[in-house]
Amino acid sequence: MMYNLKDFSKGQTVWVELTGNARRHINKKEELIEEWEVISVGRKYVTAMRKNGNDIGVKFQETDENYGGLIEKSEYCVDYVLYPSKEAISDKLEKEDLVDWIKGKFSGYGNKSVYSLEQLRKVKEILEGK
Numbered sequence: 001m002m003y004n005l006k007d008f009s010k011g012q013t014v015w016v017e018l019t020g021n022a023r024r025h026i027n028k029k030e031e032l033i034e035e036w037e038v039i040s041v042g043r044k045y046v047t048a049m050r051k052n053g054n055d056i057g058v059k060f061q062e063t064d065e066n067y068g069g070l071i072e073k074s075e076y077c078v079d080y081v082l083y084p085s086k087e088a089i090s091d092k093l094e095k096e097d098l099v100d101w102i103k104g105k106f107s108g109y110g111n112k113s114v115y116s117l118e119q120l121r122k123v124k125e126i127l128e129g130k
Helices: 086-106 117-128
Strands: 013-018 033-041 046-050 058-061 070-072 080-083
Touching: 013 086, 033 086, 058 080, 080 086
Parallel strands: none
Antiparallel strands: 013 033, 013 080, 033 046, 046 058, 058 070, 070 080
């Protein structure tokens, strides 16, 4: 699900997924999610900061790319993605894990012959939404 500026309000508790450089050296999924607070909502940006920090805040903007939440306003690497709930990030991370798991089932020599034609047809039906 994509979120927009209207999904956020000043004082709201929000959740941020660490990405890019902020994600480096983090091995546990639960450490990729931080609790923040919205400090302002404008026409172009939502500004939020860590609840337990003294930082000045990070501006977030809408995007048409496949991040899911609002992305950090940055000229370089996006380090933070803002979501209205912790569950939204958890669902996104779980979805990524499931896609990687499915990809893994079909990568490598000989893995494609493990599944019957009928199994593959059922998977195709499910993924096409039939």
